Amino acid sequence: MRASYENVEGDRCVDVFIRPDGTFGFEEFRRDPEDMGAWTAIGSYSGRVLNSQSDALEAARGTVAWLGPLLEP
Numbered sequence: 001m002r003a004s005y006e007n008v009e010g011d012r013c014v015d016v017f018i019r020p021d022g023t024f025g026f027e028e029f030r031r032d033p034e035d036m037g038a039w040t041a042i043g044s045y046s047g048r049v050l051n052s053q054s055d056a057l058e059a060a061r062g063t064v065a066w067l068g069p070l071l072e073p
Helices: 053-063 067-071
Strands: 002-006 012-018 024-031 039-041
Touching: 002 053, 002 067, 012 053, 024 053, 053 067
Parallel strands: none
Antiparallel strands: 002 012, 012 024, 024 039
């Protein structure tokens, strides 16, 4: 399971993922033209261990400033 949320500019994303041990985490990435469009991890959040996908998404929403407004209905 992996979920990815990208900003409207297409230059930032947050991935929520599950580890082999069943715990969840998230990471923020950026994509710049000088990197040939490759995604680069920028948040150093992937080490956070969370118990569920919803916990990981809520932690990401509270940590990554642009994500909260993107997820609002």
